[in-house]
Amino acid sequence: MPSFTELLAGPRVLLADGATGTNYQAMGLEPGVAPEEWVLDAPERVMELHRRFAEAGSDLVLTCTFGATGIRLADGPLAGRAREVNVRAAELAREAVGETLLVAGSLGPTGKLVEPYGDLTQEAAVDAYAEQARALADGGVDLLVLETFFALEEALWAIDGVTGATDLPLVASFSFDQGTRTMMGVSAADVVAAVVPLGVAAVGANCGRSLADTDALVAELLGAAPAVPLWIKPNAGVPHVVGDEVVYEAGPDELAAHVRRYADAGARVVGGCCGSTPEHVAAIAGALARP
Numbered sequence: 001m002p003s004f005t006e007l008l009a010g011p012r013v014l015l016a017d018g019a020t021g022t023n024y025q026a027m028g029l030e031p032g033v034a035p036e037e038w039v040l041d042a043p044e045r046v047m048e049l050h051r052r053f054a055e056a057g058s059d060l061v062l063t064c065t066f067g068a069t070g071i072r073l074a075d076g077p078l079a080g081r082a083r084e085v086n087v088r089a090a091e092l093a094r095e096a097v098g099e100t101l102l103v104a105g106s107l108g109p110t111g112k113l114v115e116p117y118g119d120l121t122q123e124a125a126v127d128a129y130a131e132q133a134r135a136l137a138d139g140g141v142d143l144l145v146l147e148t149f150f151a152l153e154e155a156l157w158a159i160d161g162v163t164g165a166t167d168l169p170l171v172a173s174f175s176f177d178q179g180t181r182t183m184m185g186v187s188a189a190d191v192v193a194a195v196v197p198l199g200v201a202a203v204g205a206n207c208g209r210s211l212a213d214t215d216a217l218v219a220e221l222l223g224a225a226p227a228v229p230l231w232i233k234p235n236a237g238v239p240h241v242v243g244d245e246v247v248y249e250a251g252p253d254e255l256a257a258h259v260r261r262y263a264d265a266g267a268r269v270v271g272g273c274c275g276s277t278p279e280h281v282a283a284i285a286g287a288l289a290r291p
Contacts (some may be wrong), residue, residue: 004102004122004143004169005201007059008229013263013288016271017061017235020219022246026277035078036068039089046089050096052278057285058104058271062145063089063136069128071110071120082128083135090139103170105136105144107158114153117126120203122157129161143169145231148207148273150175150182151154152194159198169201171231171269176208180217188220196228204231205271210238211258218262229268232275234258236275248275251284260287 007014024035027045038046050061067073068089078085086105093103107129112120115207120223133144144162149155162170172195174182186246188205192196195203203225205217221230237250250258259270270288272280 001100001102004060006269007102008201013267014059014269015057015281015285015288016231016269017058018272018276019066019236019274020049020062020066022275023247023277023291032247034078035064035068036066036073036078037083037209038087039064039085039092040078040081043088043092043287046092046282047092050093053281054101056098056278057280058281060104060142060269061093061097062104062106062147063093063139063141064106065089065132065136066106066108066147067111069107069132071112071124071128072108072199082131086132086135087139090136092115094140100261102142103140105133105139105141105168106146107132107136107146107162109150109154111284114151120154122153125154125157126161126164129158130165133162133165137149137166137168141168143171143201145171145173147171147173147233148175149173150177150186152186152190153183156194156198159195159200163198170199171202171204173204173206173231174235176205176213176217179209179213180220189224192228196225202229202231204233204267204269204271205236206231206233209235211255215258215261218267222266226266230266231269232259232262232267233271235273236277236280239275246278250275252277252280255280256283256287259284263288
């Protein structure tokens with residue numbers, strides 16, 4: 001099939017998948033268990049979710065490796081197994097969707113604050129992301145996605161590590177959970193100024209807060225970088241606690257209506273994040289007039 005960069009240059013808006021963690025929880029993932037543990041302990045469930053998104057109309061699925069840097073895994077049951085987890089997760093995604101869909105390797109924040117706010121050093125971050133990128137590439141992914149970043153320094157170190165380890169296309173996606181700024185105060189213009197010159201294939205946002213915030217954020221990102229492909233995966237609205245469950249307020253049709261507007265405005269890759277199910281993705285596919 002065509003490469004990610006070739007598809008970005010084509011006329012069709014690409015549809016990514018939806019949430020991983022919240023869907024796993026609905027499938028039985030116990031509280032306190034990292035989704036990455038299912039890569040080795042319940043691979044059939046990992047593949048099941050990938051297949052459900054493929055059947056819903058996704059053009060690409062993300063691996064279950066958001067928290068799989070060696071740094072983030074160090075304090076849990078997968079300590080020392082970062083390469084194994086990342087290679088296997090990539091293999092599971094490919095086995096689930098075959099060669100007709102793209103497989104994107106997911107790389108999330110380490111969970112540590114950068115110096116001087118915390119103890120994450122540049123050297124440690126670069127090494128961790130290089131290790132993860134190498135493993136995902138060896139597992140057979142088509143592209144890599146840095147997602148849900150909030151600290152510009154960590155994102156830049158991650159890009160350094162990834163690009164030093166592989167030449168796969170790279171997406172840089174941030175979480176703007178303070179309206180149109182990240183929790184560290186980073187704006188869309190800050191992201192574009194720092195990241196776009198580094199040659200990323202696409203830039204954008206995922207997770208965040210409300211759909212209204214994402215509406216404003218999309219306009220800011222498109223205004224700051226009109227010539228750079230835009231990646232957008234919002235949550236299914238704001239979460240609310242109902243009894244023992246966390247419920248996201250936007251149903252499939254509401255999320256699809258917003259995402260269709262992002263595509264119409266110029267976004268090149270769209271999908272969903274927390275709370276977005278295969279049903280949400282199917283509604284988006286319908287809103288995009290998918291065949």
